[in-house]
Amino acid sequence: MRTIRSHWLGPVALEMWLPLVLVATWWFVSAGSTSVYFPPLSSIFASFARDWLNPAQLDRNLLPSLQLIGAGYALAVVSGIVCGVLLGLVDTLEQATRPLLEVLRAIPGVALLPIFIVLFGIDAQMKVLLIAFGSFWPVLLNTVDGVRGVEPLLRDVSRVFRVGPWRRLAQIILPGASPQIFAGARTALAISLIIMVVAETVGGNGGIGYFLLNAQRSFAISSMWGAILALGILGYLLNILFRIVERSVLRWHRLQQSRLESSR
Numbered sequence: 001m002r003t004i005r006s007h008w009l010g011p012v013a014l015e016m017w018l019p020l021v022l023v024a025t026w027w028f029v030s031a032g033s034t035s036v037y038f039p040p041l042s043s044i045f046a047s048f049a050r051d052w053l054n055p056a057q058l059d060r061n062l063l064p065s066l067q068l069i070g071a072g073y074a075l076a077v078v079s080g081i082v083c084g085v086l087l088g089l090v091d092t093l094e095q096a097t098r099p100l101l102e103v104l105r106a107i108p109g110v111a112l113l114p115i116f117i118v119l120f121g122i123d124a125q126m127k128v129l130l131i132a133f134g135s136f137w138p139v140l141l142n143t144v145d146g147v148r149g150v151e152p153l154l155r156d157v158s159r160v161f162r163v164g165p166w167r168r169l170a171q172i173i174l175p176g177a178s179p180q181i182f183a184g185a186r187t188a189l190a191i192s193l194i195i196m197v198v199a200e201t202v203g204g205n206g207g208i209g210y211f212l213l214n215a216q217r218s219f220a221i222s223s224m225w226g227a228i229l230a231l232g233i234l235g236y237l238l239n240i241l242f243r244i245v246e247r248s249v250l251r252w253h254r255l256q257q258s259r260l261e262s263s264r
Contacts, residue, residue, distance in 0.1 A: 075131075149177065
């Protein structure tokens with residue numbers, strides 16, 4: 001039991017000490033603040049508890065954001081992996097599409113918001129597609145690099161033993177490219193969170209971005225800071241969930257790396 005506790009408490013303490021120190025410093029420094037734009041942290045925490053810890057408010061303030069980012073991010077990951085595997089395996093196709101991909105990749109997703117509004121309206125479909133478009137590129141490019149980085153000897157051996165293309169894809173190519181794919185998916189998660197906030201400021205009636213815009217327009221500064229705090233906590237929790245999935249899926253990769261290091 002002590003071993004398990006020390007195994008968890010050590011990393012948690014190492015990860016949380018700096019945020020706790022910063023929060024404590026912010027609390028004491030802002031305690032006597034009379035600025036309208038920088039209210040005391042105690043006032044921000046009170047607004048945060050009212051707006052984000054109240055179950056009656058979560059359906060309006062948080063649930064729409066989770067639905068948008070879940071749908072858009074899933075679409076970006078699936079389409080990025082499919083297209084990335086195709087481009088990674090077919091060199092001619094990758095060379096033919098690279099100029100177009102480089103042009104589109106250089107355009108920030110939020111810059112295309114007016115075009116997406118014209119094409120798809122201002123409903124949830126537009127926001128999901130905008131999140132998917134902006135988050136698509138890190139997954140695509142990392143998947144292409146991961147597929148091309150698979151050991152050529154493994155591909156040659158699979159062809160010699162006449163392993164079918166679908167089995168080769170499932171057992172050799174995707175596992176070999178999975179570390180790179182997860183690296184791109186981690187970057188895409190942060191991008192999707194940013195685009196979600198921007199997309200929710202247009203034609204919405206709920207979500208973190210919509211709440212943040214309304215708080216700014218109504219000059220509710222404490223509520224605005226509380227929404228920023230909620231956004232940061234949401235990003236942190238999503239990152240923790242991502243790391244749990246990554247560690248579970250790539251457990252074989254870590255074991256393989258540890259064996260290689262021990263054999264040296």
